[in-house]
Amino acid sequence: EAQVTQNPRYLITVTGKKLTVTCSQNMNHEYMSWYRQDPGLGLRQIYYSMNVEVTDKGDVPEGYKVSRKEKRNFPLILESPSPNQTSLYFCASSPNRGRETQYFGPGTRLLVL
Amino acid sequence: ELKVEQNPLFLSMQEGKNYTIYCNYSTTSDRLYWYRQDPGKSLESLFVLLSNGAVKQEGRLMASLDTKARLSTLHITAAVHDLSATYFCAVPRTEKLVFGKGTKLTVNP
Numbered sequence: 001e002a003q004v005t006q007n008p009r010y011l012i013t014v015t016g017k018k019l020t021v022t023c024s025q026n027m028n029h030e031y032m033s034w035y036r037q038d039p040g041l042g043l044r045q046i047y048y049s050m051n052v053e054v055t056d057k058g059d060v061p062e063g064y065k066v067s068r069k070e071k072r073n074f075p076l077i078l079e080s081p082s083p084n085q086t087s088l089y090f091c092a093s094s095p096n097r098g099r100e101t102q103y104f105g106p107g108t109r110l111l112v113l
Numbered sequence: 114e115l116k117v118e119q120n121p122l123f124l125s126m127q128e129g130k131n132y133t134i135y136c137n138y139s140t141t142s143d144r145l146y147w148y149r150q151d152p153g154k155s156l157e158s159l160f161v162l163l164s165n166g167a168v169k170q171e172g173r174l175m176a177s178l179d180t181k182a183r184l185s186t187l188h189i190t191a192a193v194h195d196l197s198a199t200y201f202c203a204v205p206r207t208e209k210l211v212f213g214k215g216t217k218l219t220v221n222p
Contacts, residue, residue: 031208033208040214042201042213042215043156043210045209048208050208056208059209098207098208099144099205099207101158101161104155105155107154107155
């Protein structure tokens, strides 16, 4: 089944404890992206990647890192999480470009205490 | 800066009624997407509108795009409870999608 998977789905952590949210797609898509969804603010892009080893900042990149060492994987790293990073995170992918239809993962709900 | 505005943001309607959700955007775009999100779930692609005048229909939902007016509509016909969800429109801008804030639709028996 063609899909985008994320792990973990739910995570409670404490301020400053490094964490990684994994994202994987099995559709051989070139483009991958991370969004966060917050009440009243909608979905905002954090980072995106056009291809292996090519990443760029979205609208809200502060406090996050990403890497794209393999085409299928695009992990989101929070080196020192803070409470304002409590959010619902979605990974998405599309065949070639960010302006195409993007297919979303199931989401990761993160709570930073 | 591209702004995408949806209205209404909240919509409570009775089963069997019709209604339209509007999506306005501030800069030129040749395409627009509609997504559906159920509570606690991910976003599911509903419609891809790729040109001016494009119209797509699926069941009780019909979406259209007017690129000259920078407006898309999502029309609901004879609503049923299963349509209760949040609906987002999204417009591409460079390498991302810019989303509206979503319309939370509740269909009451």
